[in-house]
Amino acid sequence: MHDIVIRIIQSRTSFTDFFRYLKKNKLAVMGLTxxxxxxxxxxxxxxxxxxxxxxxNLNNRLLQPCEGYPLGTDDLGRCILSRIIxxxxxxxxxxxxxxxxxxxxxxxxxxxxxxxxxxxxxxxxRVVDIMLSFPGIILALTIAGVLGPSLFNVMLALTLVHWTxxxxxxxxxxxxxxxxxxxxxxxxxxxSNLYIMVHHILPNVIAPVIVMATLGMGxxxxxxxxxxxxxxxxxxxxxxxxxxxxxxxxxxxxxPSLTIFPGLAIMITVLAFNFLGDxxxxxxxxxxxAVT
Numbered sequence: 116m117h118d119i120v121i122r123i124i125q126s127r128t129s130f131t132d133f134f135r136y137l138k139k140n141k142l143a144v145m146g147l148t149x150x151x152x153x154x155x156x157x158x159x160x161x162x163x164x165x166x167x168x169x170x171x172n173l174n175n176r177l178l179q180p181c182e183g184y185p186l187g188t189d190d191l192g193r194c195i196l197s198r199i200i201x202x203x204x205x206x207x208x209x210x211x212x213x214x215x216x217x218x219x220x221x222x223x224x225x226x227x228x229x230x231x232x233x234x235x236x237x238x239x240x241r242v243v244d245i246m247l248s249f250p251g252i253i254l255a256l257t258i259a260g261v262l263g264p265s266l267f268n269v270m271l272a273l274t275l276v277h278w279t280x281x282x283x284x285x286x287x288x289x290x291x292x293x294x295x296x297x298x299x300x301x302x303x304x305x306x307s308n309l310y311i312m313v314h315h316i317l318p319n320v321i322a323p324v325i326v327m328a329t330l331g332m333g334x335x336x337x338x339x340x341x342x343x344x345x346x347x348x349x350x351x352x353x354x355x356x357x358x359x360x361x362x363x364x365x366x367x368x369x370x371p372s373l374t375i376f377p378g379l380a381i382m383i384t385v386l387a388f389n390f391l392g393d394x395x396x397x398x399x400x401x402x403x404x405a406v407t
Contacts, residue, residue, distance in 0.1 A: 136398045143394020149387035157204035166194035168201045168354040177370045187372045189363065195372060198354035199380050205355045206384065209266070209339045210332040213273045218328045220274075221281020226320070228282065229289025230312060239282065246279040252338060259347040266355070269339050269348040277335065281327060288320035295319075322399040329395055333388035340381050356381050 137143055156163070165185070172192035180187045186195040228239040246254070258272035292298065293316060301311050342348040343357030351358065356377045363373025 137394055140394040140397060142390040143398075146387040146390030146392075146394065149383060150391060153203050153207060153384060153387070156200060157207050160200050160204050164194075164197040164200045166197045168193060168197040169352050170194075177366065179370075180372065186376050187370070189359075189373050190366060190370070193352075195359075195376055198359060199356070199376055201354045202356045202359065202377070202380065203384075205266070205349065205353070206336050206339065206381075209270055209273075210336045210388075213270050213277065213335045213339075214328050214331045216274050217278040217331070218281050218324055220278040221283075222285050222317075222324060224278070225282035225285030226289055226312060226316065229286040230293055230308070230316065236286070240286065243279045243282050246276070247283075251276045252341065255338060255342065256345070256347065259342050264347045264350055266339075266343075266349050266353070269342050272342070273335055273338055277331060280331075281324060284323050284327060285320055288323060289316055292316050292319045326392055326396045326399060329388055330392035333385035333392070336388075337381065337385050 165183070170193060172188070175184070175188050175192040176190055178184055178188040178192075184194050184196065186199070189195055189198070224239050228236040255269075255272040255276045258275055259268050262268040262271065298311060298315050301315055306314075339348055340355070340357030340360070343355050344361045346361060349355030349358040351362065359377040360374050360381075363370070363377070366373050
């Protein structure tokens with residue numbers, strides 16, 4: 116009982132130190148604030164969007180920002196602001212689904228490869244090496260092109276591409292942790308492999324996965340927008356940021372707002388996740404006490 120109390124106190128202290136260190140990073144705090152704002156916007160999109168994002172009104176096509184349409188309208192008279200607001204929900208959904216699945220796959224396969232080694236390690240890592248030998252966006256472009264244009268196929272393509280990075284990082288971390296004395300002690304006391312992996316190895320390898328997942332959110336959102344821009348992702352009239360860029364490029368001279376505002380939305384979102392990811396990397400660094 117005494118040991119449990121000590122562990123609880125230590126965990127609370129480490130969390131307090133983590134948040135105190137994170138708060139010192141102004142860019143990380145700004146990134147977190149933007150991300151929380153985007154999540155809130157995604158949840159309340161139907162209540163704050165001034166218009167239906169799919170509503171056509173050819174009488175109001177290509178309007179400049181005005182009172183009724185704060186960011187103007189597109190070539191079909193649809194409210195750009197409303198479409199960007201609903202696009203927030205779509206982009207975050209893509210990022211969360213892809214990063215959640217890829218990090219889980221990488222955590223499991225990388226963990227098994229690093230812990231058990233042998234033929235299992237050889238098979239998993241050779242697959243990882245083959246996948247990483249291709250440029251990620253080109254491989255995703257090929258997969259999405261073969262499967263056909265749709266948001267689901269884009270998410271599937273990005274999932275097939277991005278799990279390998281997590282697997283490699285997790286494997287390296289597991290190889291280091293499994294030789295530690297506390298793991299050897301647990302094994303000597305008769306703990307099962309599953310117990311050791313869940314209670315001793317996982318807590319010590321999860322930090323780099325969290326950082327990768329945060330940075331990966333921005334990368335996935337950017338990749339999904341790029342595929343939609345090329346016509347392989349969201350299809351009209353879905354209000355996805357990359358698809359909005361694609362439909363607005365024909366009017367860059369006459370109505371630049373069609374591309375400027377979706378582009379800004381992508382840039383701000385990706386920057387927010389990058390800022391937060393960099394802050395988490397510094398805050399979760401076990402050597403930070405020696406630096407500060």
